[in-house]
Structures are given as structure tokens and as C-alpha cells.
Amino acid sequence: MHSHPRGHLVYAASGVLSVHTERGTSIVPANRVAWTPAGFMHYHRAHGHTDMRIVFLPASLARLVPGHPAVFLVSGLAREILLTLTGPRNYDRVPGEHDRAARTRLRRVLVDELHEAREQPLQLPEPQDDRLQAIARMLYEQPADSTPLAELGKTIGASARTLSRLFHNELGMTFYEWRTQLRIYHALVLLADGHDTTHVAHACGWANPSGFIAAFTNIIGTTPGRYRTSHLVPQCGGDERHGEVDR
Known part of the structure; x- marks a missing residue:
């Protein structure tokens, strides 16, 4: 940091x-x-x-x-x-x-x-409430987990209504919007690592590739396949960093 x-x-x-x-x-x-x-x-x-x-x-x-x-x-x-x-x-x-x-x-x-x-x-906001942080940790580790919010709430001792209110008030989005953002983040990482669309869809919690493609296109603006072809082709000899000196 x-x-x-x-x-x-x-x-x-x-x-x-x-x-x-x-x-x-x-x-x-x-x-x-x-x-x-x-x-x-x-x-x-x-x-x-x-x-x-x-x-x-x-x-x-x-x-x-x-x-x-x-x-x-x-x-x-x-x-x-x-x-x-x-x-x-x-x-x-x-x-x-x-x-x-x-x-x-x-x-x-x-x-x-x-x-x-x-x-x-x-922008995937970071929760501050202990209960939301507990849910975030579970989904960071298992982004494909499709457990409903009510069931997740039972594991941490909070109702679905309370958690929904916390997501809205603290993060400015619903639980399902936040989880979709998290899954798209993981999808981008997996695509960068060379995985195909079908593997990424299942690894990130979509039941079929078509649902993943629709969600990805809605947020990123292009399909996973086109994104991989257009933006993940190596242009340098390795991970490179170019910029200005901060002075």
C-alpha cells in the first residue's frame, strides 16, 4: 500500500x-x-x-x-x-x-x-460492517457460490432483510448486484489467465455460458470471447509498467 x-x-x-x-x-x-x-x-x-x-x-x-x-x-x-x-x-x-x-x-x-x-x-466497494465482511470473505473464496442471501445470513446470525438494508445503505447496491460485480472481476482474472468462456462461466457461478456472456457484455460492453481476442493479446515481452515519475 x-x-x-x-x-x-x-x-x-x-x-x-x-x-x-x-x-x-x-x-x-x-x-x-x-x-x-x-x-x-x-x-x-x-x-x-x-x-x-x-x-x-x-x-x-x-x-x-x-x-x-x-x-x-x-x-x-x-x-x-x-x-x-x-x-x-x-x-x-x-x-x-x-x-x-x-x-x-x-x-x-x-x-x-x-x-x-x-x-x-x-468499482467493487469494500464492506465495513462485520456481517457484510463475513459474507464478502465467503464469496471472495468461492465466487461460484449461489447460496441465497437468507441462507448466508443464517451462517452469520443476520436476517436477509437486515443484510439487504446494509448492502443498500453501505455499498449503494443490492446483494445480487454486488455479487455479480465480484463474479465479473473473477471472470476477468480467469480470462487473463487463458481460460475459455465455458470454464469461466461455471467457475464464477453461472449455470450456463449464455447467462455469463449476457452479464459480462452488459458490464464490460463486449462478449468474453471478443474481449479476450482484442485485449488480452500480449503486446510486450512480459508484465510491463510505463508511466510518469511522480514529482
């Missing part, structure tokens, strides 16, 4: 990333970018072969994006800016005044693109 004096964007040019903060886990597949504001304790984790890009934002631009961790859809223009700001030429020479001005302009356009993009439902 660490923090930075400036907020930063993390982008997977290929592969799958997760960003963990005290607020929860942001799932970052290759068509999304994660924002972590300044001062937030966090750590990153790469799943499978991942090309990770980092861009820090000055306070003047950071105030234009949310004050909480968030995930955004990446437009084609935003992707090219992220790749340009973190490309090899940034390490070849000491930047001159023109280079610094150009990067400043690119960051401004990038923030404009994020401002227009809608925030994505890929």
Missing part, C-alpha cells in the same frame, strides 16, 4: 489490472482507465500479461475529475493520449520547454475526454 501527492490514472494497454484502495477494488480491463485521487492509500495488481500505463495529473486538472476512486471508459482519443504520454520517447531525452507544453496540452484533452465519459460500474 502506498499513496502519491498527485492523483493518477492507471491504464492497461493490454491485460487486466485491479486497483485496491480503502474504498474497495476497481476492476480495470483493457478498455477502461482507473482514477485514484491524491493521498488515497492503494496498490495495483496485474493479472496475466499486462501492459500498465500511469499518468499523473496536476491539481489544476485533478479537480475536474471525481474526488473518489473511479473507472472510466476509454475513448479512442484517450487511449492514444495515454500511450503517447507513457511512450518510449519520454525516456529518451530530458524534456525541453516545448515537450512539457505539449504534454500539458495532451493531459488537458485527456481530462476533457474523461469528463465526457460516463463513470463505469467496475
Whole structure:
């Protein structure tokens, strides 16, 4: 866990990333970018072969994006800016005044693109209530567990009504929405590890692949097969990290 004096964007040019903060886990597949504001304790984790890009934002631009961790859809223009700001030429020479001005302009356009993009439902909030934490631990270990909330409640001594209220008040979603988010997170990790759609569907709790494909497409915006083909093809020699120095 660490923090930075400036907020930063993390982008997977290929592969799958997760960003963990005290607020929860942001799932970052290759068509999304994660924002972590300044001062937030966090750590990153790469799943499978991942090309990770980092861009820090000055306070003047950071105030234009949310004050909480968030995930955004990446437009084609935003992707090219992220790749340009973190490309090899940034390490070849000491930047001159023109280079610094150009990067400043690119960051401004990038923030404009994020401002227009809608925030994505890929933030898996971390429960604080002891009862919700107990349920979360069970499902983290067994994401395919389809036990109804009422039955899970019996194991920890809480009613389904109480747990439903806690999920809504504390996490802002229903238990079933939260569990689906958790399963999609695990699905992205398994896809990054090379597993096929049928295996991932069953491993994450769907009775058949078609139900998994529908849920995955609804959240990620493409089918698991297309996502694997388009975003999980290795583009570097191994897990790579490119970005700007935080200064």
C-alpha cells in the first residue's frame, strides 16, 4: 500500500489490472482507465500479461475529475493520449520547454475526454460492517457460490432483510448486484489467465455460458470471447509498467 501527492490514472494497454484502495477494488480491463485521487492509500495488481500505463495529473486538472476512486471508459482519443504520454520517447531525452507544453496540452484533452465519459460500474466497494465482511470473505473464496442471501445470513446470525438494508445503505447496491460485480472481476482474472468462456462461466457461478456472456457484455460492453481476442493479446515481452515519475 502506498499513496502519491498527485492523483493518477492507471491504464492497461493490454491485460487486466485491479486497483485496491480503502474504498474497495476497481476492476480495470483493457478498455477502461482507473482514477485514484491524491493521498488515497492503494496498490495495483496485474493479472496475466499486462501492459500498465500511469499518468499523473496536476491539481489544476485533478479537480475536474471525481474526488473518489473511479473507472472510466476509454475513448479512442484517450487511449492514444495515454500511450503517447507513457511512450518510449519520454525516456529518451530530458524534456525541453516545448515537450512539457505539449504534454500539458495532451493531459488537458485527456481530462476533457474523461469528463465526457460516463463513470463505469467496475468499482467493487469494500464492506465495513462485520456481517457484510463475513459474507464478502465467503464469496471472495468461492465466487461460484449461489447460496441465497437468507441462507448466508443464517451462517452469520443476520436476517436477509437486515443484510439487504446494509448492502443498500453501505455499498449503494443490492446483494445480487454486488455479487455479480465480484463474479465479473473473477471472470476477468480467469480470462487473463487463458481460460475459455465455458470454464469461466461455471467457475464464477453461472449455470450456463449464455447467462455469463449476457452479464459480462452488459458490464464490460463486449462478449468474453471478443474481449479476450482484442485485449488480452500480449503486446510486450512480459508484465510491463510505463508511466510518469511522480514529482
